[in-house]
Amino acid sequence: MVEWSDSERKTIASVWGKIKVDKIGPQTLARVLIVYPWTQRYFGSFGNLSSASAVLANLKVANHGKTVLNALDKAVKNLDGIKATYSELSQLHCNTLNVDPDNFRLLADCLTIVVATSFRSEFNPAVQATWQKFLSVVVAALSSRYH
Amino acid sequence: MSLSDPDKAVVKALWAKIGSRADEIGAEALGRMLTVYPQTKTYFSHWSDLSPGSGPVKKHGKTIMGAVGDAVSKIDDLVGALSSLSELHAFNVRIDPANFKILALNVIVVIGMHFPGDFTPEVHMSVDKFFQNLALALSDKYR
Numbered sequence: 001m002v003e004w005s006d007s008e009r010k011t012i013a014s015v016w017g018k019i020k021v022d023k024i025g026p027q028t029l030a031r032v033l034i035v036y037p038w039t040q041r042y043f044g045s046f047g048n049l050s051s052a053s054a055v056l057a058n059l060k061v062a063n064h065g066k067t068v069l070n071a072l073d074k075a076v077k078n079l080d081g082i083k084a085t086y087s088e089l090s091q092l093h094c095n096t097l098n099v100d101p102d103n104f105r106l107l108a109d110c111l112t113i114v115v116a117t118s119f120r121s122e123f124n125p126a127v128q129a130t131w132q133k134f135l136s137v138v139v140a141a142l143s144s145r146y147h
Numbered sequence: 148m149s150l151s152d153p154d155k156a157v158v159k160a161l162w163a164k165i166g167s168r169a170d171e172i173g174a175e176a177l178g179r180m181l182t183v184y185p186q187t188k189t190y191f192s193h194w195s196d197l198s199p200g201s202g203p204v205k206k207h208g209k210t211i212m213g214a215v216g217d218a219v220s221k222i223d224d225l226v227g228a229l230s231s232l233s234e235l236h237a238f239n240v241r242i243d244p245a246n247f248k249i250l251a252l253n254v255i256v257v258i259g260m261h262f263p264g265d266f267t268p269e270v271h272m273s274v275d276k277f278f279q280n281l282a283l284a285l286s287d288k289y290r
């Protein structure tokens with residue numbers, strides 16, 4: 001079981017509270033698709049992803065970015081039950097979507113970078129540590145039903 | 148994932164922009180790495196103070212970024228440029244090469260924080276590739 005200190009709980013809630021999902025979600029997914037272009041394999045139906053500017057302008061990418069980031073809300077609101085929270089999503093990603101779970105780590109890293117770039121000095125080392133701990137629990141939960 | 152000419156140009160341009168702030172970036176990245184990935188502290192048990200901003204962290208951050216800057220200037224032959232540093236890391240300090248990507252992530256986080264306008268997704272990609280190639284060159288002599 002993951003242990004969260006009071007300070008970690010406050011930090012996670014605070015960071016999440018400041019994240020504008022409609023802005024950060026699209027930016028994060030776009031960054032994943034641009035920086036790690038092999039991830040585009042999962043988005044064949046999204047249309048034009050042929051250049052960075054195409055990805056950044058792509059509405060399906062933007063909408064899906066919001067969907068993905070919004071799904072983090074469940075984890076923030078249920079820090080003591082993240083694994084159970086994402087059990088179904090994990091099965092979906094394995095059985096239906098066939099997503100390599102290493103991609104969760106890539107997305108988590110890009111999210112951290114986008115948040116850091118956005119929050120700047122507020123995102124100090126202690127905050128970064130807590131945030132990355134949170135994301136690693138989310139990543140583990142999403143990978144937990146893979147077989 | 149080898150570096151294309153555009154990748155090299157992007158990295159050189161970014162490093163030129165970073166200029167003398169490289170020391171600060173190195174120190175911050177190292178401090179963050181030690182905080183966010185505490186297992187990396189195992190390599191620095193000989194330091195008096197491992198907290199972000201401490202003397203040893205600042206000094207070593209500067210050393211590391213100096214070497215990275217040098218690698219940027221020799222970007223056409225990273226394996227050659229990093230040959231003796233690779234031997235040092237392989238036989239002397241013996242850092243598990245998995246840690247190179249951990250440090251790289253933290254350098255990227257700090258660059259993004261200090262240069263948010265410049266660190267576009269395309270620049271991020273070239274820089275990510277550069278660090279990947281750097282890590283490979285640094286681990287070249289390991290075995």
